[in-house]
Amino acid sequence: MLSKIEEIKSPRNVYGETLVELGEKNHNIVVLDADLSCSTQTCKFAQKFPERFFNCGIAEQDMMGTAAGLAYGGKIAFASSFAMFATARCLDQIRNTICYSKLNVKIVATHGGITVGEDGASHQALEDISYMRSIPDMKVIIPADCTEVKQVIKYAAETSGPMYIRVPRTNLKTIFDPEEYKFNPIAGLKLRDGKDITIVSNGETLIEVLNTAEKLHEVGIEADVLHYPVVKPFHHLALKESAAKTRKVVVVENHSIIGGLGSAVCESLCQHMPTKVYRIGTEDTFGQSGEQRQLMEFYGLTSTKIYEKIIKFMDVR
Secondary structure (H helix, E strand, O other), X not given: OEOOOOOEEOHHHHHHHHHHHHHHHOOOEEEEEOOOHHHHOOHHHHHHOHHHEEEOOOOHHHHHHHHHHHHHOOOEEEEEEEHHHHHHHHHHHHHHHHHOOOOOEEEEEEOEOHHHHHHOOOOOEOOHHHXXXXXXXXXXXXXXXXXHHHHHHHHHHHXXXXXXXXXXXXXXXXOEOOOOOOOOOOOOEEEEOOOOEEEEEOOOHHHHHHHHHHHHHHOOOOEEEEEOOEEEOOOOHHHHHHHHHHOEEEEEXXXXXXXXXXXXXXXXXXXXXXXEEEEEEEOOOOOOOOOHHHHHHHOOOXXXXXXXXXXXXXXXX
């Protein structure tokens, strides 16, 4: 299942290419963007199917309302923008028009988390998962590489109802073998077996966690690594089984520690398997301008920083 070739690819390009592939087969698919189609790569669909592409301009609320109308008319609507603008700016339209009516709108956002980089705090969505997972009837998915992005977008096109998908801006190493990996929307995925600690992640930080697990192995600490691309609905079984074994859980995410994957893990464990949990992400803070890798280092999301934090966490009696 794990790829032996660590090819670096752009998830945004794969998103655009997959939309074109799906659009050729299903004429009910329409795509909307808020004047950022070259960044989100929905421009690929626009070039191929201009009659089914709608550039709504810098008017994200209008885009969501238009997507809702198209979905009400039987279309499968994919609406894209930067994560900050696709969520916070149009939360009312998402909640009261799309989700309340259970409309078939897929909000696929790019540029989420601290890795937006130089654009700074105004563009760095550190709360988007928290917003989306709190709305009834919204599914929330954070794929970790290009293989998974492609499968998740296909799943979205085949599955009715509102969905929020965060596609990483960063070019990422291939984690999953395209021939062997199968996206499972109803289960967490164990990528590494260990007995000493459970590490849970998704999105851009998953590769950092896998590298962290290798560093821990070198000092005799064996980590269970769980991938949870589906943050909502959250399926607890894999987490419960791992926590029962290791009794220590660490969550790593490119998001605020408030309301995201870490919160979902804590909520699940307090109900099913009370366990000590350490959340690694951005704290109660805004981001700042900087190069992507420097920001990952500053906020403790590189494998080296994660390793250091886990070692300290495991020393706590």
